[in-house]
């Protein structure tokens with residue numbers, strides 16, 4: 001497994017390009033949409049009921065997803081979960097299964113779902129209680145990301161049983177031809193004994209051939225499976241400077257993608273792509289950009305001024321199938337760029353090179369300017385897999401709530417990255433799934449598609465924030481997947497300006513006493 005920051009500097013220098021820039025191709029093994037963080041978290045309404053959903057997708061496909069549903073209403077008596085594959089739609093989906101109540105935990109239900117194919121699934125959750133029934137859909141990317149290995153003990157046990165089985169089969173054939181033909185107590189005649197030996201001698205190579213064939217078949221199956229494993233799409237990222245303005249170009253190298261073998265990209269939050277450029281060797285430089293796509297395998301965006309250093313690039317895309325993916329790459333800047341130019345950014349793009357607030361060290365984290373404060377409200381000590389940890393208090397100078405304007409249809413955006421780049425997640429107060437993916441499923445279920453299977457994208461995504469709201473608390477449903485040092489950036493818009501606040505969080509190994517699930 002290559003690290004994200006496997007940079008192979010290939011410096012391009014020309015008279016017209018003011019700076020030399022190294023480009024890199026990353027070869028990291030990462031998950032679709034959710035880099036190193038496969039679990040799906042969702043907070044929202046199923047009709048009249050508030051629900052918190054956590055879904056752990058399987059490592060292999062077909063495989064079993066674990067689904068947890070927590071409902072806020074104590075009258076809820078039944079929770080039904082149902083997996084819908086994007087291509088099959090509701091009509092082609094298996095009937096739902098009843099989730100069972102978790103013993104000793106009021107309002108919590110759990111169940112398992114088979115995900116049979118690779119691609120986007122919508123998990124439909126229907127909740128029934130005193131206020132009637134309500135449903136909600138949570139998109140999940142189903143990808144085979146690994147092979148299940150046998151434990152050494154199981155290998156030894158199965159190997160021993162196999163040897164016994166073969167030995168037993170030969171003994172049985174020997175007996176069937178020899179002793180079993182003779183009444184009990186009688187001697188086995190020499191020619192019968194010889195025939196039995198012959199039979200065993202024929203059976204042994206025949207069994208060997210069968211075993212060999214079986215092993216061949218198994219290897220072929222395993223190879224076929226490995227071919228279906230999800231592989232990240234590799235890209236090349238380069239930075240050039242044209243009349244002082246630095247431009248980033250990310251090119252998809254995958255040949256299947258380049259000839260149009262992947263589903264079209266659909267806008268999410270009204271943008272085709274969300275690109276996050278994060279300095280690798282220091283957490284203080286962060287940019288949220290929206291590249292244009294002059295063709296389906298090229299992403300281009302102006303960059304804000306950036307100091308020299310190594311940068312990671314995470315580009316979130318959603319396919320029209322509802323499948324979310326993140327393109328991961330990195331680049332190196334030998335010197336600072338763009339310092340003299342006015343950043344050519346749109347009002348929906350934001351960048352920050354402020355100090356990152358270490359949680360526990362600077363609990364009074366400040367906003368971009370000091371018109372408001374955003375303070376870590378999660379636990380002082382965070383463990384991996386612990387839920388309800390990404391919480392913040394937002395206040396103005398007088399300690400009151402502030403008015404937050406919609407930023408790309410959301411009250412807030414959060415980006416989580418482990419400092420080695422192996423974990424990356426872009427999420428919102430309603431969870432980790434993109435609005436675009438939800439829209440894709442809704443349109444397909446309604447039959448809002450063209451004859452060639454494309455989505456009719458005239459519809460606006462639902463669940464969008466459209467008007468300014470008063471905000472005091474911000475919470476993002478999430479659990480850090482693994483221990484390590486993480487950076488978290490929170491973005492909100494006030495007075496027409498997008499503010500980015502950075503935090504550094506140390507995540508401890510899961511402590512069984514504290515983990516909620």
Ligand SMILES: [Cu+2]
Pocket residue numbers: 408410412413414426427428
């Ligand atoms: Cu966002």
